[in-house]
Amino acid sequence: MPDKSQIAIYISLGSLAISALSFFFSLRQSRIAKKNERIRVYDKVYHDASDLLLYHYQSTQAKPYVNEDKDLEIAVNEYASAHWLEQMYGINFSLPNSLTTEEEKQNFSKKVREEYYAHEDKKQESIFEEFINYQSPIFHLENEEFSNRFSRLMAHINENLSYFSPIIKENWEKTRLLTPDKVKNEYLALKRVNEQACEAIEESIDDPYLQILLSIRHEYRELNKPLKTKWSEFFRS
Numbered sequence: 001m002p003d004k005s006q007i008a009i010y011i012s013l014g015s016l017a018i019s020a021l022s023f024f025f026s027l028r029q030s031r032i033a034k035k036n037e038r039i040r041v042y043d044k045v046y047h048d049a050s051d052l053l054l055y056h057y058q059s060t061q062a063k064p065y066v067n068e069d070k071d072l073e074i075a076v077n078e079y080a081s082a083h084w085l086e087q088m089y090g091i092n093f094s095l096p097n098s099l100t101t102e103e104e105k106q107n108f109s110k111k112v113r114e115e116y117y118a119h120e121d122k123k124q125e126s127i128f129e130e131f132i133n134y135q136s137p138i139f140h141l142e143n144e145e146f147s148n149r150f151s152r153l154m155a156h157i158n159e160n161l162s163y164f165s166p167i168i169k170e171n172w173e174k175t176r177l178l179t180p181d182k183v184k185n186e187y188l189a190l191k192r193v194n195e196q197a198c199e200a201i202e203e204s205i206d207d208p209y210l211q212i213l214l215s216i217r218h219e220y221r222e223l224n225k226p227l228k229t230k231w232s233e234f235f236r237s
Helices: 004-053 055-061 070-081 084-089 102-127 144-159 166-175 180-196 208-223 227-236
Strands: none
Touching: 004 055, 004 144, 004 208, 070 102, 144 166, 144 208, 166 208, 180 208
16 A cells, blocks of 8 residues: 555646646646637738739739730631630621621631730730739739739738738838839840840849738638648658
8 A cells, every 4th residue: 555655646647647738738728718719810811912923814804805906806806705615616606798708707707816816915924024023012003903912901001910920920021121112123134134144144033022911821721721731741742
């Protein structure tokens, strides 16, 4: 039978174990609460950040074909809105009443397809123009709605800076020194140099405005990633 000293030791060890468990439970709850608070703060800017990053792509893709020949303009836009199977196997656009012969209709159909693909190529060039990253908000601040959303996002970061990652804090500090016009001029200067250079000069532009949006989108997704996904990524790595 254990003596009183042993019983006291057991009681002390039990109390220590309970205290340790309580400490770790409190620590875990504190971490969960902090993470939830970070998610709440990020949630306020995630949708704006994602939309602003897609602004140029969406506005460019939505731009319709325009031509002085209104019959051609209507036909090309109808062809653009058709399903790809319809584009491949059917006409799927209006033919002008002035076309009477089969040859005229075939020539018009051919021109519609040529204009459609030329228009698509032009849109892609404007999206992925070399040395200009149109994801950057600095190129769209003249748009009032865009500028208001971006200003709201930056104000929210300013008011809740302690919740954001070191990368976002660092880039937020850089925006105090680099104005949007200064960053924009660096992009344009690099473009002008490369238009005259014999070989492309690959130089990254320090664009904290773009990096803030990209970081918010990435970090918010990481914060909300399901545990199952995290485990699968862990085992794959």
